Amino acid sequence: ETGVTQTPRHLVMGMTNKKSLKCEQHLGHNAMYWYKQSAKKPLELMFVYNFKEQTENNSVPSRFSPECPNSSHLFLHLHTLQPEDSALYLCASSQEQGIGNQPQHFGDGTRLSIL
């Protein structure tokens, strides 16, 4: 139990579907992150939110749309995805962005497969 819960754990969707990934943290943190983890590639930071404000978007295609309604919840809305978007999507949280000595706490991820 890491304190960061991601749902669903597995998701299979067609290229024309719309779905959302959910992340919830129970650690009282104020920063939340979305990462993409593909086989044989380094972890890719996608988005960062700090106190509900988006502070980073690493040139992510617009078919990925994040939402952070409060410091405990983070969503990733998906639409019109491509086969290369199949990957493990990890959510993480930390005390706040700007406090470098605090580690990130990760959820177990959502394994996304695009048909």
Add this chain to the structure above:
Amino acid sequence: AQSVTQLDSQVPVFEEAPVELRCNYSSSVSVYLFWYVQYPNQGLQLLLKYLSGSTLVESINGFEAEFNKSQTSFHLRKPSVHISDTAEYFCAVTNTGGFKTIFGAGTRLFVKA
């Protein structure tokens, strides 16, 4: 700019043998250093971290890492590995301002009986 290099993508080792997973970094500013472990079908978990003080840091399950500023390295070691240590290990660097964490590409440790 910061970067992290994990020199080995895979490390196979026999049970009870010692292991070293290598991590080198580059940064123009002071950094904090972390090792994370990812077991199959799970997210990353913090294994240990170097913030300041003693350059040798230890985890609760027998791993240790040593910060070497002159060689800009933070290698992870364990004197005797177990089958249960099979996982992927990630080295990470955060600048002391805390706005950027860079992860290495990971090293897959495979412990054989």
